[in-house]
Amino acid sequence: MIIPVILAGGSGTRLWPASRKSYPKQFTELVGARSLFQDTVTRLQGASFAAPTIITGNDFRFITAEQLDDAGIEGASILLEPAGRNTAPAILAAALRHEATPDAVLLVSPSDHKIAHTEAFLEAVAAGEAAAQEGHLVTFGIKPTAPETGYGYLELTGAPELGKPQELKSFVEKPKKALAQQLLKDGRHMWNAGIFMFKVRTIIEAFEVLAPRLVMPVRAALAAGKDDLCFFRLGEQAYDRCEDISIDYAIMEAAEALQVIPVSCGWTDLGSWRSVHGASDQDAAGNTVEGDALQIDCKNTLLKSNATDTKLVGLGLENIAAIATDDAILVANLDDSERVKEVVAELKIQAAPQAEGFRRCHRPWGYYETLSLGERFQVKRIMVKPGAALSLQSHFHRAEHWVVVEGSAHVTVDTDVSLVSENQSVYIPLGAVHRLENRGKVPLNLIEVQSGAYLGEDDIIRYEDVYARAPEQQVA
Incomplete structure (x- = not known):
């Protein structure tokens, strides 16, 4: 049984404005009707695969859970990194998480790549599993179709044979154009896809020999970790001590007899x-x-x-x-x-808000987006998913007026509880303790008009929250 380990914590900027730090490309529908993340987890389903382990950041935890649910993926384990430390600590954390099954095979995959030919890729995975079971560290080389300068390359000891494990001679960093053309011509170089397979015990032993400095802090982060709803949070202080380093530099480039599975599967990292x-x-x-x-x-x-x-x-x-x-x-x-x-x-x-954020801000209960903003007022559209609820909260500096335009809102204002239906409204005075819930079966959409001296998202006191967000996380 293969355990997919999906890396979903990146916040790339190369596909701006569609991809931004607040909602990066792996969760975006760039090619097709599903996100790249959903394509990845769906591809790694079936009789050969166990439930996936997802590694992502705190900011993306609810997006990850929602997209897994929308894709019909059940039983996934979601590990939350306190801060990004590149791929080596993340992969080691996943391996140590499965240390009780040392002979299980891990398939590590980025979540932001596109693979057009799933069947060809899965055939290569089957070949990689056999090599991993023999105790090899396995990576996948993509047959190049152009002299790309944005990819690293894998040099094989001989001519590549698709689907058959071969010895790696060397890694080649992202080349200049002239060298890329030469690598394409010689026929022994493959693109480095950043996809790996190995047994749990194999990769842990490799870290203990080649990158022992990472083992102690990652073990400590797991020991200090805790469950939080459907997530597992790695311990922050211990994880912060991890070196920021990729699996390529920490392990793969120093490993002996690493094996490559050449594959032609319509792969691209969608990096531009x-x-x-x-x-x-x-x-x-x-x-x-x-x-x-x-x-x-x-x-x-x-x-x-x-x-x-x-x-x-x-x-x-x-x-x-x-x-x-x-x-x-x-x-x-x-x-x-x-x-x-x-x-x-x-x-x-320039401190432009478009650099990192979108007008629409996603939350575990749904989303909000600003429609109009003035010096002392703000107009928002708010969508609350069926069964979802905002935190019980109050504001120091603003009052709010809610107008329901679709669905029904269950509204608490201090001690008053009411049901507000379409074309009805409710007023939230400054300082009132209030909550908005959608107990219906259809999305709730409302228009919120804020007025006051300060309209920032950090003007909030949170008293209760079904999503276990700490009071100091000052976001509604």
């Missing part, structure tokens, strides 16, 4: 808008048009709009990516799409 364009359906002129977008006389262009009230139109464009969201638009030459992180860096310098 060019790669998204390449992985998407295109018309005869090479155009990809998604969402509320239109192309006229364009060629080799990606037009993608997630904006609800904005029509994106491309006229006479060539080799362009134009990406629209509700609060930002990116227009870039596809050849420059690797530089999008420079855009994010500049937006951070």
